[in-house]
Amino acid sequence: MNTTINRQWRLASRPVGDIEESNFEYREEAIPSIQDGEILVRNIYLSLDPTHRIWMTDKPQYMPPVELGEVMRGSVLGVVEESKNSNFQPGDMVSGLLGWQDYALISTQNIRSLTKLPNPLPASLTTFLNPLSFIGCTAYFGLLDIGKPQAGETVVVSAASGAVGSLVGQIAKIKGCRVVGITSSDKKCQWLQEELGFDAAINYKTADLIPALAESCPDGIDIYFENVGGKILDAVLTQVNLNARIPVCGLISTYNAQEPVPGPYNFSQILLKRVLMQGFIVIDYMPQRDVAFRDIGQWLKEGKIKYTQEIVEGLENAPKAILKLFDSTKMGKLIIKISEEP
Amino acid sequence: MNTTINRQWRLASRPVGDIEESNFEYREEAIPSIQDGEILVRNIYLSLDPTHRIWMTDKPQYMPPVELGEVMRGSVLGVVEESKNSNFQPGDMVSGLLGWQDYALISTQNIRSLTKLPNPLPASLTTFLNPLSFIGCTAYFGLLDIGKPQAGETVVVSAASGAVGSLVGQIAKIKGCRVVGITSSDKKCQWLQEELGFDAAINYKTADLIPALAESCPDGIDIYFENVGGKILDAVLTQVNLNARIPVCGLISTYNAQEPVPGPYNFSQILLKRVLMQGFIVIDYMPQRDVAFRDIGQWLKEGKIKYTQEIVEGLENAPKAILKLFDSTKMGKLIIKISEEP
Numbered sequence: 001m002n003t004t005i006n007r008q009w010r011l012a013s014r015p016v017g018d019i020e021e022s023n024f025e026y027r028e029e030a031i032p033s034i035q036d037g038e039i040l041v042r043n044i045y046l047s048l049d050p051t052h053r054i055w056m057t058d059k060p061q062y063m064p065p066v067e068l069g070e071v072m073r074g075s076v077l078g079v080v081e082e083s084k085n086s087n088f089q090p091g092d093m094v095s096g097l098l099g100w101q102d103y104a105l106i107s108t109q110n111i112r113s114l115t116k117l118p119n120p121l122p123a124s125l126t127t128f129l130n131p132l133s134f135i136g137c138t139a140y141f142g143l144l145d146i147g148k149p150q151a152g153e154t155v156v157v158s159a160a161s162g163a164v165g166s167l168v169g170q171i172a173k174i175k176g177c178r179v180v181g182i183t184s185s186d187k188k189c190q191w192l193q194e195e196l197g198f199d200a201a202i203n204y205k206t207a208d209l210i211p212a213l214a215e216s217c218p219d220g221i222d223i224y225f226e227n228v229g230g231k232i233l234d235a236v237l238t239q240v241n242l243n244a245r246i247p248v249c250g251l252i253s254t255y256n257a258q259e260p261v262p263g264p265y266n267f268s269q270i271l272l273k274r275v276l277m278q279g280f281i282v283i284d285y286m287p288q289r290d291v292a293f294r295d296i297g298q299w300l301k302e303g304k305i306k307y308t309q310e311i312v313e314g315l316e317n318a319p320k321a322i323l324k325l326f327d328s329t330k331m332g333k334l335i336i337k338i339s340e341e342p
Numbered sequence: 343m344n345t346t347i348n349r350q351w352r353l354a355s356r357p358v359g360d361i362e363e364s365n366f367e368y369r370e371e372a373i374p375s376i377q378d379g380e381i382l383v384r385n386i387y388l389s390l391d392p393t394h395r396i397w398m399t400d401k402p403q404y405m406p407p408v409e410l411g412e413v414m415r416g417s418v419l420g421v422v423e424e425s426k427n428s429n430f431q432p433g434d435m436v437s438g439l440l441g442w443q444d445y446a447l448i449s450t451q452n453i454r455s456l457t458k459l460p461n462p463l464p465a466s467l468t469t470f471l472n473p474l475s476f477i478g479c480t481a482y483f484g485l486l487d488i489g490k491p492q493a494g495e496t497v498v499v500s501a502a503s504g505a506v507g508s509l510v511g512q513i514a515k516i517k518g519c520r521v522v523g524i525t526s527s528d529k530k531c532q533w534l535q536e537e538l539g540f541d542a543a544i545n546y547k548t549a550d551l552i553p554a555l556a557e558s559c560p561d562g563i564d565i566y567f568e569n570v571g572g573k574i575l576d577a578v579l580t581q582v583n584l585n586a587r588i589p590v591c592g593l594i595s596t597y598n599a600q601e602p603v604p605g606p607y608n609f610s611q612i613l614l615k616r617v618l619m620q621g622f623i624v625i626d627y628m629p630q631r632d633v634a635f636r637d638i639g640q641w642l643k644e645g646k647i648k649y650t651q652e653i654v655e656g657l658e659n660a661p662k663a664i665l666k667l668f669d670s671t672k673m674g675k676l677i678i679k680i681s682e683e684p
Contacts (some may be wrong), residue, residue, distance in 0.1 A: 054614075060615050107455020229609070246614045267571070269620035271590045272396075272404050279613035 004270045006031045007315055009100040011174060015056055017258045018119055018326065022057065023073060024319040037090045037108035037115040041078040046315070046336040047129045048074070048185060048322050061280045068319060072100040072318075077117075077128055079342050085111060086152075091342065093117040095128055100318055102338060124288050125137055125341055128230075129305050130163055130333045134282045138249060139167035140292040141285040144175075145166065146247035146278045147223040151176030154217045156236060159227035160201065161188040162331035163307070167296075168200050168225045170305045177223075178215045182209075184328035191331065205328075207237035220244075228253045237266035239275050248279040256326060308332030348373045349657055351442040353408045357398055359600045360668065361414070363661040366442075367400065368413060379450035381430045383420040385440055388459065388678040389471045390664050391436075391505075395597040398456070404623045414442040419459075419470055421684050427453060433684065435459040437470055438669060442660055444680060467683055472505055472649050472675045473638050476624045480591060481509035483627040483632040487518075488589035488620045489565040493518030496559045498578060501569035505649070505675035506591060509638075510567045510645045511540050519565075522558045524551075524574055526557040527668035533673065538648060547670075550575035562586075570595045572603065579608035581616050590621040598668060650674030 005028045008106040012025035034040050057198040058065045066073050070254055076098035080088050085108070088094070098104035098311050117128055130136065142164075149155055155172040159165040169179045169192065175177035179212040181192040181201040190202035202209070213221070213235055220241035228232060229251030234290025240246075254261040270277060285292070310330045315338045326328040347370045356365035375622035376382050386524035395681070397415050400407045408415050408534070418440035422430045430436070438456040440613030448456055459470055484506075497514040501507040502523025504614045511521045511534065523534040523543040531543035542558035544551070555563070555577055560648055568575060582588075596603040612619060627634070641647040654663040657680045666672040 060614065062616075134541035196533070197483055233678055238565050251610050254610060260607040263609035265602045265604055267603070268596060269621075270619060271593055271623070272402065274404075274623060275620045275623075276628060277612060277619045279611075279616045279618075281613070281616060284616060 001303070004031065005029065006060070006101055006103045007314070009318055011056060011070055011071050011072050013068070014058060014224075015053070015256070017168060018256045019056065019322060021319040021323075025315075029140070031103050032075060032105040034082055034084050034091055034105060036084050037111070038110070039080055039085050039106045039114075040082040041076075041096075041098055041104045042080045042081045043076045043102055043104060043315075043338045044341055045077040045129055045311075046074050046100060046210070046279070046318065047076070047128055047133070047135075047336055048318070048334040048336060050250055050255065050325050052325075053252075054323060061229075073097055073135065074100050074143065074185065075129065076338075078124060086113045087111070088114075088116070091183075093119070093121065093125070093342075101314065102315065113321055122297060126309055126333075127300070127307075130309055130337055131167060131300060131305060132293055135163045135190060135333060136167060137285055137292045138282040138295045139171060140296060141282065141288070142247040142280055143168050143171055143223070143225060143247045144275075146280060147225060147245045149175045149177050150224055153222035154178045154180065154219055154241075155223040155225065156180045156182065156213070156217065156221050157225040157227070158182045158232050159250070159252060160192055160198070160333045162181075162227065163309070165225070165227055166192070166196060166307065166332060169237060170196055171299075172223070173197050173300060174304055178217075178219070179323045180213070188331060189277050189306075205222070205233060210238055213239045223247075225249060230254060234264040234266050236268040237264055240269060240275055242273050242274060244275045246275060246277040248277060252326070309335055311335045311337050313337050346373065346542045347371065348443055350443045351389045351657070352412050352661055353398060353410055353414050354410055355572065356400060357395070357409070357598070360570075360598045361395060361664060363665075366661040368414065368658075370515075373445050373448040373635045374446060376424055376426050378426050379396065379453070381422055381427050381456075382424040382455070383418075383436055383438075383440055383446045383456075384423045385408070385418045385420040385444055385446060385657075385680045386683055387419040387468055387471055387476075387653075388416050388442060388660065388680055389394060389418070389475070390676040391669060392427050392592055392594045392597065393669050394664060395594075399530060404625070410412060415439055416442050417471065418446070418478065418680075419467060420446065420620070421592070425514060430458070430463075435461070435467070435562070437475070442657065444657065468651055468653070468675075468677060469649075471677055473509060473642060473647060473653055474635055478508070478509060478638045479627055479631050479634045479674060480624040481513060482508045482638060483630070484589040484591045484622055485513055485565070485567060487627070488618075488622060489567060489587045491517045491519050491565055494520075495552045495564035496520045496522065496558065496561055496583075497565040497567065498522045498524065498555070498572050499567040499569070500546075501539070501594065502534055503673050504569065506568070508534070508538060509570055509647065510650065512538055513641075514565075516538050516641060516646055520559075520561075522555070530673060533650075546574060552580055555581045567591060568593070574594060576606040576608050577681075579606055579611040579617075582611060582617055584615050586615055586617045588617060590619060594668070614651050619660040651677055653679050655679050
C-alpha cells in the first residue's frame with residue numbers, strides 16, 4: 001500500500017440488472033489534511049453487504065442514494081491516524097460509513113456518526129463487522145423484536161448461511177426453537193446443520209421447496225426471517241401457522257431485477273393466517289444496540305454463537321468481490337481487507 | 343311465507359371465477375322439530391358478505407369451507423320460535439351463523455355459538471348486522487388495534503362505501519385523522535364526503551390512482567385499511583410513510599380470480615418504509631367485542647357514526663343479491679330480509 005495516496009472507488013454508473021465492475025471508477029487522490037476538530041482514519045476492513053445494491057440505485061430508499069461520482073458508501077473498521085479532535089486519539093479503533101477508500105477524513109459535523117471501539121478489544125477486530133456490528137443487531141432485533149420467538153416454535157430463515165441469516169438461526173436455537181435454514185448449496189446445508197446446530201437445511205437450488213418445507217417443518221412455520229423475497233417467500237407462505245410473524249430484513253432476490261417483480265402470489269395467506277409482516281432497517285434500532293451487543297458478546301464468550309467470514313485482500317478487488325454477494329459463492333460475512341491491523 | 347316449510351339455499355357447486363346463481367340449489371324441507379336442550383329460530387335478516395366467496399371455495403381458509411350440499415353459511419338475526427332450553431325463551435332475539443334458510447335448529451352442542459341480543463333493543467334490529475355486529479368489530483379492531491391511528495395522521499380505506507370501510511373512515515375521523523376513501527363511483531365519493539365527513543374520496547374506476555392518492559394525501563399515508571388487494575394496494579404502497587401500518591381485512595379484488603394473483607409489485611416498500619402489514623379475521627377479537635360495542639353504541643347515540651344498508655326482500659333473492667357484493671352497485675351493508683320482525 002502506497003501511503004502517500006488515497007485510493008478510492010467511486011460510483012461511476014448505476015447498475016442495470018446485476019452489478020458490473022464497470023459501475024465503479026478507480027481514483028487516486030492525495031491523502032486529505034485535517035483542520036481543527038477533524039480526524040483522519042486509515043481504513044482497515046470494508047464490509048460488503050447486499051444493501052449496497054440498493055444504495056447504487058436512485059430509487060426511493062431508506063438513506064439517500066450514493067450520487068454518481070461520489071466515493072462508494074460502505075461500513076468500515078479503521079484506526080485513527082491523525083486527530084485534531086480531543087475525543088479521538090491516534091490509535092483509537094473506530095467504525096463508521098467511511099467508504100471504499102484508504103483514508104477517510106471525518107469532518108466535525110460527521111464526527112458523531114463515528115463509533116469508537118472498546119479498548120482493549122474484547123474479541124477479534126473483524127467481529128465488529130459481524131456479530132458485534134449492525135449485522136448482529138439486524139439478526140437480534142429482527143428476530144427478537146419482530147419475530148418474538150417462543151420456545152418450541154419453528155423458525156425458518158433464508159440466506160441462512162449469510163452473515164445475518166447464520167446469526168438468526170443460532171439466536172433462535174438459543175431461544176429454544178426448531179430452526180430450518182434455506183441456502184444455496186449442499187455444502188452450506190451441511191455447515192448449517194453440523195457446525196451451527198440448525199435442525200434442518202434446504203438447498204433451494206435442488207429441492208422442491210414446498211414439500212421440502214413441509215417435511216422440515218412438520219408443525220408448520222411460526223417465524224420466517226425474510227432475506228430474499230420472490231419464490232422462497234411464496235413457498236413459505238403456503239406453510240405458515242396462524243399468527244406467524246415475518247420480519248422483512250431484505251429482498252435480495254429482487255434487487256437486480258430489471259422488470260417489476262410481483263409480490264408473493266400466496267399473499268392472501270397474510271389475511272387467512274393473520275400473518276404479521278414487518279419491514280425493518282437496522283438503523284432504527286441503533287439507540288438500543290448496546291442491549292444486542294451485550295447479549296451477543298455473552299453468547300460469543302460462551303461459544304453459543306459461531307460466525308464465519310470471507311476476507312478478500314486488497315481494496316483494488318472490491319468491485320469484483322461484491323459480485324459474490326449475489327452469486328451464492330460466499331459463506332458468512334464478506335469483508336475486504338484494505339490495510340493491516342495495527 | 344309459507345310457515346309449514348323450511349326454504350333453504352344449499353351450496354350446489356363451487357364458483358369458478360365470479361359467483362353464479364347456479365352455484366346455489368333451492369330446497370324445501372319440513373320445519374325441524376326440536377329435542378330437549380335445543381331451540382328453533384325463525385330467521386329474519388341474513389347478512390351477505392364478501393367472505394362468503396371464501397367459504398364457497400375448498401381452498402385452505404380460516405374456517406372449514408361450506409361443503410357441497412350443505413345449507414349455505416351466513417350470519418343471521420332471528421327470533422326464538424320454540425325452545426326446549428332454559429337459557430332461551432320464545433321471543434328472544436338472537437344472532438349467529440344460522441344459514442340461508444327460513445328456520446334454524448340449534449343443537450345443544452351449537453347453543454354456545456348463539457348470541458342473545460339485549461332486551462329491549464337499544465337500536466334498530468338491523469344495527470346488529472351492521473355497526474353493532476362483527477362488521478363494527480372488524481372496523482374497530484382492525485383500525486384501532488392494528489392501525490393504531492394518532493391524531494393528525496392520514497388514513498386511507500378501500501371499499502370505503504362498504505359496511506366495514508364506511509365505519510373505518512368515521513372511526514378514524516373520531517380519532518382526529520385525515521381520512522381518504524377509495525370507492526367505485528362519483529356518487530359514492532359524494533356520499534363519503536358529504537354524509538360521512540371523509541376529507542377526500544377517490545373513484546378508482548376513473549382516477550389515475552397514484553397521482554390521485556398523492557394529491558389527496560399531501561403528507562403521505564400512515565394507515566391503509568386494506569379491503570381489496572390488487573392494484574389499489576400497489577398504488578398505496580408508493581405513497582406510504584415510514585412505519586405505516588396496513589391492517590389486511592380483505593382482498594376482495596382477488597376472490598374471484600381464476601389465475602394466481604401476484605402480490606403487490608411495490609412489495610419492497612414494506613422493507614424500505616418499515617411497513618407493518620397484518621392480516622386479521624374478526625373472530626380473533628370476539629372475546630373483546632363488548633369493548634367495541636360499547637364505543638360504537640356510544641358514537642351511534644351521539645350521531646358521530648352513520649351507516650347505510652341495502653335490504654333485499656325475500657330469501658328467494660339471495661343468490662342473485664350476493665352478486666351485488668362484487669359488481670360495485672350497492673352501498674353499505676347488504677342484507678336479505680327473510681321474514682318480518684316481531
